Amino acid sequence: MIEARHLTKTFRDKKRGEIYAANDISFRVQPGQIYGLLGANGAGKTTTLRLLATLLKPTSGSAVIAGFDVAAEPEKVRAHVGFLAASTALYGRLTAREMITYFGQLNGLAGAEIKLRIQRLADALDMHEFLDRRCEKFSTGMKQKTSIARTLIHDPAVMIFDEPTLGLDVMTARAIVRFVRECRDRGKTVIYSTHVMGEVEKLCDTIGIIHDGRLLAEGTLAELRARYGEQDLEEVFVKAVGGEGKK
Amino acid sequence: MNGSHIATVYLKELKDSLRDRRTLLSTIVIPTLVMPLLFFAFGSVMLKMDQQARAETPTVMIIAGEDSPAVLARLRADAKIRIVPTTADWRQRISDKKIRAAVEIPASFEAGLGRGAAPSVTIYNYSGEAKSRLGVEQLERIFRELREATVEARLGERGVPLALTKPFETKRENVAPAEKVGGNLIGGFIPYIIIILCFTGAMYPAMDLTAGEKERGTMETLLCSPVARVNIVLGKFLMVLTASIATMVLSLVSMSVTFVAGGSYFAAKAAAAKGAAAGAATGAMISMIDPVGVIGVFAMVLPVAVFFSAVIFTVALFAKSYKEAQSYVAPMIFVVLLPAMIGMAPGIELSGRLALVPILNLSLVCKEMLSGVWHWHYIALIFGSSCVYAAAALALAVKMFSRESVIFRA
Incomplete structure (x- = not known):
């Protein structure tokens, strides 16, 4: 389970002073659910997810993930989280197997257990063909599969996806969406950020609209449509953030 | 940790x-x-340069000195330098490294030697250049020999023992391990x-x-x-x-x-x-x-x-x-x-x-x-x-x- 309570993160900028990248964000995601964080570029999606993954420390507020507080026990939080972002790359000079093994070791798994899990993941993701080749020569699809296997090696209860389909072709993006759904079906708690309306409509049980570091609206797709009186999610989004003119 | x-x-x-x-x-x-x-590149180059410089006989021009035939003959006879015919642009030739040095023998040098008061000899060189230095060293050696021979001869004439000019010697000894x-x-x-x-x-x-x-x-x-x-x-x-x-x-x-x-x-x-x-x-x-x-x-x-x-x-x-x-x-x-x-x-x-x-x-x-x-x-x-x-x-x-x-x- 994920529970964010008044999560706030400020950065100091020389020209603009104090910036609220995440401002008083609270929400809750239950196991077996996908929470979609919808927002434009720079809205604060990445900051919020990095706070949940303990890559950043909150300025104020807190979050509890799988029963651990992000500020008090960041290592335990990370042990129960699988984090996949467009910016989490692979080590080019390692093979896919070495890459996944490394993260298995970092998660404290024994050698035999890692071998077994890699075998299973490679079966499920159809990776055997390139498992022992170096990641630098991979296609985007192969890279994505390896990254997914990397996030799953320690079988985390919580999955955090930060724009995982960014820059991918349609087929690879669809494979990712399918994989996210599988995570939910296996009872994992999933949070998913994107600026693609279609993905949110297809995937998410609950949608949070984030803008300028604030969570402006939250609800199921049906609830949001009803509240703003629009069928099209894009129109809902524009209304929620206060019209097109406002940035 | x-x-x-x-x-x-x-x-x-x-x-x-x-x-x-x-x-x-x-x-x-x-x-x-x-x-x-x-090490090898530097060593080889140094060795080669050194050998080349040593193998070469420095070319020297003599300026004036027509009234000092014995000195001229002595210079021409020396195996370690090669005397080339004098030209007017000898300064330029030293700069261009066509010749290594030039030596100017003042007028009535030999006559002066006989009287016991000879004017000084000038050696022209290209300072800082290794091959020019070798030429100068040879010229200086020749004139040092000439000077020592002159001293010896004069002392002989007066019946003074040679040791008089060198009352004692100094020598160095290394104590550092x-x-x-x-x-x-x-x-x-x-x-x-x-x-x-x-x-x-x-x-x-x-x-x-x-x-x-x-x-x-x-x-x-x-x-x-x-x-x-x-x-x-x-x-x-x-x-x-x-x-x-x-x-x-x-x-x-x-x-x-x-x-x-x-x-x-x-x-x-x-x-x-x-x-x-x-x-x-x-x-x-x-x-x-x-x-x-x-x-x-x-x-x-x-x-x-x-x-x-x-x-x-x-x-x-x-x-x-x-x-x-x-x-x-x-x-x-x-x-x-x-x-x-x-x-x-x-x-x-x-x-x-x-x-x-x-x-x-x-x-x-x-x-x-x-x-x-x-x-x-x-x-x-x-x-x-x-x-x-x-x-x-x-x-x-x-x-x-x-x-x-x-x-x-x-």
Whole structure:
């Protein structure tokens, strides 16, 4: 389970002073659910997810993930989280197997257990063909599969996806969406950020609209449509953030 | 801190670095090859230049002196110089290096000699040029001989014994031990090379493991793992240190092999060319280096290697890309070079204050140890202060690694 309570993160900028990248964000995601964080570029999606993954420390507020507080026990939080972002790359000079093994070791798994899990993941993701080749020569699809296997090696209860389909072709993006759904079906708690309306409509049980570091609206797709009186999610989004003119 | 996590990170970085061509080149290939190449290239060129200069008979022009036929004949008869016909543009010819020197014999020189008051002879040369110098040396020798012969003749005429002009002799004798001589000659150079290689060896992996990872996007992946930041830093740092020490050891081994093998090679070659002195001196110099001193140098360099690795690691951590890291780290070489060069300068000796100056203290103490001098209180002070600097740098690296503003610099 994920529970964010008044999560706030400020950065100091020389020209603009104090910036609220995440401002008083609270929400809750239950196991077996996908929470979609919808927002434009720079809205604060990445900051919020990095706070949940303990890559950043909150300025104020807190979050509890799988029963651990992000500020008090960041290592335990990370042990129960699988984090996949467009910016989490692979080590080019390692093979896919070495890459996944490394993260298995970092998660404290024994050698035999890692071998077994890699075998299973490679079966499920159809990776055997390139498992022992170096990641630098991979296609985007192969890279994505390896990254997914990397996030799953320690079988985390919580999955955090930060724009995982960014820059991918349609087929690879669809494979990712399918994989996210599988995570939910296996009872994992999933949070998913994107600026693609279609993905949110297809995937998410609950949608949070984030803008300028604030969570402006939250609800199921049906609830949001009803509240703003629009069928099209894009129109809902524009209304929620206060019209097109406002940035 | 968790030993097994540190080991996991370290072993992965080791494997990764061994597959990186850039790191391999800077930590293994260059330090192994640079000394032999430098030594043989430099040695061969020097030997060749020297032989060429010696083989050549310097060409000399004589200006005036028509009324001093005996002196002219003496000059023409000398086998070690070659007299060429005088031309009006002799000055230009010396500058153009067409001739090596010119000698001007003043009017009525011989007549003056007979009267006991001859005017001075002028030798024109191109100062600072080796071949011109050889010509001048020969001319000076001829006139010295002439002067001595004249003195002898005059004393003979007056019936004065020759010993009167030389009431006593002076001679030099060396009391410094053999190692001290060798240590002073090349002992200043060895620490200089070690310090630079120690630095460059740490440079590439330190940039690759920090800024390089940020640039490639693997830093964020690594930070998602449940391993505590401090273990990641220490694992990575150990890899950088390994590279630094590997570079240093490889270069030391390659250097000793080169000196021993190269020294005897050039000694034989120079002996064959009847110029044995230079070659033999090199060979003798090597045997004068104290092997215990080399071990001492190695021990003293260790904390400095830690210091370098941690400092470069911290600086490179700020950069967002490998290129940016290079532009921060490359100027640091000059900061390292300066104290290392000062240490190489003759006449600078260790003192309580200099013993606390990082890098310079290492350079000075290594010079001493290589020449067999062991000032234990300085050695302890330098080792201690180096360890303190190293620990401070490492603590800074750990601190910077856990700062969001450094790791996620926008």
